[in-house]
Amino acid sequence: MTIFLFIISYILLxxxxxLSYVGLLLLFxxxxxxxxxMNEDKWTTLFKYKRGKGLYYVMFFPYLVMLIIMxxxxxxxxxxxxxxxxxxxxxxxxxxxxxxxxxxxPKLKKILKGSH
Numbered sequence: 001m002t003i004f005l006f007i008i009s010y011i012l013l014x015x016x017x018x019l020s021y022v023g024l025l026l027l028f029x030x031x032x033x034x035x036x037x038m039n040e041d042k043w044t045t046l047f048k049y050k051r052g053k054g055l056y057y058v059m060f061f062p063y064l065v066m067l068i069i070m071x072x073x074x075x076x077x078x079x080x081x082x083x084x085x086x087x088x089x090x091x092x093x094x095x096x097x098x099x100x101x102x103x104x105x106p107k108l109k110k111i112l113k114g115s116h
Contacts, residue, residue, distance in 0.1 A: 017067075017097055020070070070093065
């Protein structure tokens with residue numbers, strides 16, 4: 001029963017994490033646009049910084065913020081459902097979310113290389 005509860009919790013937290021990442025990413029883009037008065041040339045320069053690493057930097061910062069928020073949220077969630085190993089469960093959620101990033105990042109790199 002405990003593993004089933006963890007799997008359901010992971011699916012729920014992963015969905016919340018994905019939605020919050022998209023929201024944070026859009027908020028980060030909007031903030032950059034307003035602070036630096038970004039136009040097409042500035043965005044292109046930022047994204048092509050160090051052969052495309054600028055895009056990864058812009059995408060990675062909101063991901064780190066999302067991971068911190070998700071760790072705290074999962075701690076709260078596992079405490080709420082009286083999960084026995086709440087810290088271990090929260091770390092497992094963060095590790096699984098990070099592993100999905102490392103599996104999706106090479107796909108993104110191939111897509112970006114193919115679009116040139």
